[in-house]
Amino acid sequence: MKITKINLVNFRNYSSASIKLGDGMNIFVGDNAQGKTNILEAITFLALTKSHRLGVHPNVIMFNKTKAKIKGVVKKDRIISKLEIDMLENEKKLFVNQTEIKKVADYISNLNVIVFSPDDLEIIKGSPNIRRNLLNIQLSQISKVYLNIYNEYNKLLRTRNEYLKVLFQNSIADSSYLDIITDKLIEKAVFIYQKRKEYIDLINDSIDTYYKDINGNQGLVVEYHPNIEFKSYESEDIRKALKHYYKKNYKKELNYGMTLVGPHRDDFSFLFCEKDLKFFGSQGQQKTAVLAYKLSEIPIFEDVLKTSPVLLLDDIFSELDLKKRNRLLKLIHHGIQSVITTTDLKNINKKYLEDAYIYSVKNGNVERK
Ligand SMILES: Nc1ncnc2c1ncn2[C@@H]1O[C@H](COP(=O)(O)OP(=O)(O)O)[C@@H](O)[C@H]1O
Ligand SMILES: [Mg+2]
Structure with a gap:
């Protein structure tokens, strides 16, 4: 499964954005607070109808606006589906191919994601409800x-x-x-x-x-x-x-x-x-353990869904030392689509970047390099 395109309107610091994604590695590069994580959040939202982030305001509508929209195009084998979530302050509407879907359970299987974020250390350190929540989200994605x-x-x-x-x-x-x-x-x-x-x-x-x-x-x-x-x-x-x-x-x-x-x-x-x-x-051990956990979910998803999920990796390079970064890139380099955010591409082995889509993110604007 690949997400080929994403459109945002009034989503966090994006008044409007239209981003084409490649089938392999997609890397969003930018300084802090420019909107890198917001992009991953938008993709997660489109998949799960909610944010994966801990400790940010759950209202994703841009400040001083009353509604927001996320759209995405998902390709699974040869089937293309258009997903859309329209948000008002206390309401959200889900659409697949322009048809409104009333039940979250009927919507969720359209886009499958595995997210790794810096907050995920909480999966080991935090309270049991964080771990239960993770199990529920993932099991719900593979089983209605x-x-x-x-x-x-x-x-x-x-x-x-x-x-x-x-x-x-x-x-x-x-x-x-x-x-x-x-x-x-x-x-x-x-x-x-x-x-x-x-x-x-x-x-x-x-x-x-x-x-x-x-x-x-x-x-x-x-x-x-x-x-x-x-x-x-x-x-x-x-x-x-x-x-x-x-x-x-x-x-x-x-x-x-x-x-x-x-x-x-x-x-x-x-x-x-x-x-x-x-x-x-x-x-370091905790981070690697969580990362290994998330990677282990890939073959489970593939087995059940007969397609690869989309892998979303937030700020992954600052989370890992040099050797581990390149080892990770080696692991995810084949077959699966990934969306990665980072503040810089220093020390990343060039061979992983050759066929990657690379974007720069600045103050709610995305440009492909
Ligand atoms: N609802 C919102 N409306 C407008 N801007 C927002 C909203 N929520 C967060 N932001 C802005 O988004 C930016 C942070 O984006 P984020 O994707 O977390 O940055 P980073 O590039 O560091 O990952 C901050 O400038 C923050 O003020
Ligand atoms: Mg971030």
Whole structure:
């Protein structure tokens, strides 16, 4: 899959921009605060209908404007689709080939991206919800069923939590309704646990090889941690463990007014030689581990989607030392489309730049060199 063109109107610091992208490497070069990351953000937005950035204002409409637009042309084999997102302050509309798509789940598979950004160190250092969010975004991109079941799980979870509060306050309320919700919740949970476990197993098929390719060392494993133990990931074992838990901890959950166990409390960690990188990794090891994780997603996406995702790498060169930069470029040089931002091209091996599209970015203007 390739994104061949992108158009922006009033998106962050772009009043209007029209950018043609090459099938291979696309590199956006510019000083700080010129709009490089904004371009990657626009592509992510077009793919996922939301920003991937942490710690920036979620409103992407240009200051003092009331609406914005992102358009893109995506080529998958010989099929061309035109994607468009129109944004008003509290509303966004999604279009594929000029037809409005009402459900995000029906839109999302049109453009698949894997993003690596400097914020991603948080995937190792930050709270579990950052890691869960990552799993959800990626699993949703490759499985519409996952996205739908995940949304249904969240709805049931809210209902269950509300009903726990009702039961706590009102002793004559009917607790059999809670059992009905709990059974439904368990069925969704089983599916989510199994999909996440399967995904992390697939990551482990290649993460250590990528880590070694970039870093030279070996021994990286991702470990999945549901907050409850199962005998195995067979449906019946998960079901049994959850049923047992909810029954045994009924009073406790009543007191908290909250469902305390389930995939909404999942986590995973990065172990290097059996030590958690969150506590024992250097910044360099953490960065490389996240990068290896993202690269491991490429073959998973390719396998499911039968096409390569688009790789978006923000400020990648300042994130890595010289040797690692060129090793990374070697890894992504073939077949896959990438969009990279950087403040300079110093020390980049010329052979990687020969067939790349190179753009300069200055104050919300993009020009191809
Ligand atoms: N909603 C917005 N409207 C206009 N400009 C914005 C908006 N949000 C961010 N900016 C501007 O975008 C610029 C930062 O762009 P960014 O892509 O993060 O820069 P960099 O080139 O360093 O990656 C800043 O000048 C910032 O003021
Ligand atoms: Mg930036």
